[in-house]
Amino acid sequence: MPFRKPLSQGTSRMPISGIRHIMGLASEIPDAIHLEVGQPDFRTPQHIIDAAHQAALDGYTAYTPNAGLTSLREMCARKVQERNVIAADVDNILITVGSEGAVASTFVALVDPGDEVLVPEPGWTNYTMLTHARGAVPVSYHLREDEDFLPQPDEIESHITPQTKLLIINTPANPTGSVYPESTVRAIVELANRYGLYILSDEAYESLIFEGKHVSPARFDTEGRVVTAFSFSKSYAMTGWRVGFAVAPIEIARLMIQLQEPYYSCAPSVSQKAAEAALSGSQACVEEMAAAYKRRQRAVLDTLKPDGFVAYQPNGAFYVLMNIASTGMKSYDFATQCLLETHVAVAPGATFGDAADPYIRISVATNDDAVIEGAKRLRDYAMSKSEG
Amino acid sequence: MPFRKPLSQGTSRMPISGIRHIMGLASEIPDAIHLEVGQPDFRTPQHIIDAAHQAALDGYTAYTPNAGLTSLREMCARKVQERNVIAADVDNILITVGSEGAVASTFVALVDPGDEVLVPEPGWTNYTMLTHARGAVPVSYHLREDEDFLPQPDEIESHITPQTKLLIINTPANPTGSVYPESTVRAIVELANRYGLYILSDEAYESLIFEGKHVSPARFDTEGRVVTAFSFSKSYAMTGWRVGFAVAPIEIARLMIQLQEPYYSCAPSVSQKAAEAALSGSQACVEEMAAAYKRRQRAVLDTLKPDGFVAYQPNGAFYVLMNIASTGMKSYDFATQCLLETHVAVAPGATFGDAADPYIRISVATNDDAVIEGAKRLRDYAMSKSEG
Numbered sequence: 001m002p003f004r005k006p007l008s009q010g011t012s013r014m015p016i017s018g019i020r021h022i023m024g025l026a027s028e029i030p031d032a033i034h035l036e037v038g039q040p041d042f043r044t045p046q047h048i049i050d051a052a053h054q055a056a057l058d059g060y061t062a063y064t065p066n067a068g069l070t071s072l073r074e075m076c077a078r079k080v081q082e083r084n085v086i087a088a089d090v091d092n093i094l095i096t097v098g099s100e101g102a103v104a105s106t107f108v109a110l111v112d113p114g115d116e117v118l119v120p121e122p123g124w125t126n127y128t129m130l131t132h133a134r135g136a137v138p139v140s141y142h143l144r145e146d147e148d149f150l151p152q153p154d155e156i157e158s159h160i161t162p163q164t165k166l167l168i169i170n171t172p173a174n175p176t177g178s179v180y181p182e183s184t185v186r187a188i189v190e191l192a193n194r195y196g197l198y199i200l201s202d203e204a205y206e207s208l209i210f211e212g213k214h215v216s217p218a219r220f221d222t223e224g225r226v227v228t229a230f231s232f233s234k235s236y237a238m239t240g241w242r243v244g245f246a247v248a249p250i251e252i253a254r255l256m257i258q259l260q261e262p263y264y265s266c267a268p269s270v271s272q273k274a275a276e277a278a279l280s281g282s283q284a285c286v287e288e289m290a291a292a293y294k295r296r297q298r299a300v301l302d303t304l305k306p307d308g309f310v311a312y313q314p315n316g317a318f319y320v321l322m323n324i325a326s327t328g329m330k331s332y333d334f335a336t337q338c339l340l341e342t343h344v345a346v347a348p349g350a351t352f353g354d355a356a357d358p359y360i361r362i363s364v365a366t367n368d369d370a371v372i373e374g375a376k377r378l379r380d381y382a383m384s385k386s387e388g
Numbered sequence: 389m390p391f392r393k394p395l396s397q398g399t400s401r402m403p404i405s406g407i408r409h410i411m412g413l414a415s416e417i418p419d420a421i422h423l424e425v426g427q428p429d430f431r432t433p434q435h436i437i438d439a440a441h442q443a444a445l446d447g448y449t450a451y452t453p454n455a456g457l458t459s460l461r462e463m464c465a466r467k468v469q470e471r472n473v474i475a476a477d478v479d480n481i482l483i484t485v486g487s488e489g490a491v492a493s494t495f496v497a498l499v500d501p502g503d504e505v506l507v508p509e510p511g512w513t514n515y516t517m518l519t520h521a522r523g524a525v526p527v528s529y530h531l532r533e534d535e536d537f538l539p540q541p542d543e544i545e546s547h548i549t550p551q552t553k554l555l556i557i558n559t560p561a562n563p564t565g566s567v568y569p570e571s572t573v574r575a576i577v578e579l580a581n582r583y584g585l586y587i588l589s590d591e592a593y594e595s596l597i598f599e600g601k602h603v604s605p606a607r608f609d610t611e612g613r614v615v616t617a618f619s620f621s622k623s624y625a626m627t628g629w630r631v632g633f634a635v636a637p638i639e640i641a642r643l644m645i646q647l648q649e650p651y652y653s654c655a656p657s658v659s660q661k662a663a664e665a666a667l668s669g670s671q672a673c674v675e676e677m678a679a680a681y682k683r684r685q686r687a688v689l690d691t692l693k694p695d696g697f698v699a700y701q702p703n704g705a706f707y708v709l710m711n712i713a714s715t716g717m718k719s720y721d722f723a724t725q726c727l728l729e730t731h732v733a734v735a736p737g738a739t740f741g742d743a744a745d746p747y748i749r750i751s752v753a754t755n756d757d758a759v760i761e762g763a764k765r766l767r768d769y770a771m772s773k774s775e776g
Contacts, residue, residue, distance in 0.1 A: 263518075
């Protein structure tokens with residue numbers, strides 16, 4: 001055996017995504033119904049594709065500044081001023097490689113080894129992965145079905161220690177679809193103020209709100225502690241273009257812009273021009289897609305609520321958490337067996353944290369027929385296991 | 389003052405790029421000659437742009453797998469087998485957000501806080517930035533003009549300690565344009581074997597070799613310790629598309645592929661299809677661009693060598709390091725004053741490490757006339773300061 005030093009210890013602690021495992025299995029079942037991934041079934045609207053092509057022909061094929069094209073940053077600043085009531089100007093904005101790039105850069109800018117990061121559970125796996133990759137410690141705060149999976153400030157506070165550095169919130173939330181009300185958002189910002197914490201607010205799903213309204217915590221931030229991650233991916237079906245943006249207090253924005261150089265250089269130039277077309281063009285496509293996701297999410301709820309498999313109210317994003325506790329099965333086993341027996345692929349809850357093991361996540365990003373048929377098969381499968 | 393915890397201490401230690409400072413100044417001088425940046429003046433070839441557009445129309449607008457499209461990974465594997473004599477198959481390849489993405493993920497996969505990373509000086513600033521962002525310690529090994537800026541294995545060895553984890557090499561090199569001969573490359577791999585180190589070989593400029601040949605250290609790696617970063621940016625004038633790839637031993641490749649999810653998700657899907665077109669199409673564009681860079685690099689040498697401003701032989705990339713020691717000026721002062729007085733923008737050597745302060749970097753990525761006129765003004769300016 002050759003002598004080699006170990007790989008990064010922090011990075012090696014990253015959990016493996018259970019979704020990838022199910023995707024792998026599902027890829028071998030030709031007629032599988034895919035409810036496991038958060039990939040919109042819509043194509044990028046034609047006017048956005050056309051703008052991207054024109055930009056390439058016009059010579060937008062070279063590096064942009066690290067922070068992104070000034071023209072796009074200005075559009076993003078206006079967007080968050082008008083729609084999110086965030087007091088940001090162009091210097092607070094950086095264009096990122098998807099909202100993933102905004103989230104990751106926030107971690108690199110703020111988190112040191114040994115720091116504690118408060119992550120929602122159930123919550124998106126990436127937060128835990130990034131925490132480990134920074135050599136830091138993820139600490140879960142719990143979201144409960146009987147509280148509509150909404151964060152409880154007292155619960156969060158009970159986990160704060162002198163090592164706590166960063167608090168992650170995500171509304172509308174993955175994997176629950178919950179939308180945080182203004183009172184919750186305000187209370188969380190006040191909590192951060194009290195303990196000197198930073199907040200990373202992941203708002204990638206902000207355009208997908210079916211009830212209530214989207215409230216950005218940065219709106220209430222008077223102390224320079226809230227970073228917000230936005231995406232074009234979900235709003236405009238642009239996941240593959242890899243373009244999003246961050247809004248950050250100036251000191252953090254400067255460091256994140258500096259970080260773009262070694263991690264990303266810049267977001268793709270053609271995609272930045274595509275994003276400009278998305279923001280400046282008709283927003284009918286956004287509304288049309290949001291209406292479809294709402295219709296599908298409602299159909300899933302109609303199928304699963306009467307039998308008690310969903311006991312909370314998701315009002316955004318394109319997910320539903322289904323409670324499989326009555327089956328007595330582990331979520332990985334349920335997801336695997338259900339796929340093999342009914343050909344419906346879902347994400348096992350445990351991939352969103354141990355406390356989410358009594359759940360599976362249903363994505364309604366795929367088409368109506370698949371979602372409706374898939375929900376019925378999931379219900380029938382869970383019923384059969386519950387009776388058994 | 390609101391109470392806020394500090395930003396990441398490691399990340400905050402990142403040096404500020406002196407190139408950005410000069411670019412900022414130069415942007416206010418309308419007739420400035422831009423020799424400060426590594427941005428090709430060529431546009432992306434038409435057949436690559438067309439392929440990207442067709443891909444978007446065909447629906448390649450969604451996430452790809454974290455590792456990239458299998459079809460592109462297969463093409464990259466064949467490319468490195470045939471052209472770099474690296475024994476890699478598709479599982480060793482991940483498609484990255486430019487070669488920057490490959491370089492950054494290597495750091496995240498391998499480097500822990502407190503580790504030491506051996507970086508070339510003069511060398512690309514990003515290596516030092518990434519080392520700090522990991523909370524690790526950059527240790528410079530020195531490249532000397534009277535040794536053609538080639539790494540000396542004995543010199544490198546003298547800096548190895550028990551904390552040394554990763555050794556960075558870069559051929560053809562930025563900022564020197566030096567091309568490492570096979571004997572040097574072999575000796576460096578043997579050194580890494582002896583001390584159990586990993587090697588990151590940044591080969592973004594591999595298609596720009598004007599004398600000698602490109603030798604990849606991974607070719608001699610029998611112990612799973614060499615990661616190689618490749619780019620489409622310089623070869624095909626595709627800097628803005630943000631696509632490159634890494635070739636890594638299987639254990640490292642698996643971790644880097646896992647890392648794609650939280651840091652990048654994937655390289656842009658349209659850009660991946662553009663990269664396929666680049667690899668499968670005519671390579672005439674690569675040769676044409678390389679010939680232009682060679683012609684320009686030679687023109688700069690013809691202007692600067694007779695008066696002793698360049699005393700080594702660059703044979704690749706699109707840079708020349710000009711020795712300004714005779715002026716007695718600091719490189720920042722030289723770059724700033726020369727820009728204001730002669731309207732030629734160059735990169736101050738100090739941005740590539742303290743030991744590079746007696747130099748400025750001239751990029752020949754811009755057009756022939758600008759490069760030739762710029763070199764003359766630089767020579768005349770340096771002569772005037774040397775005489776004074």
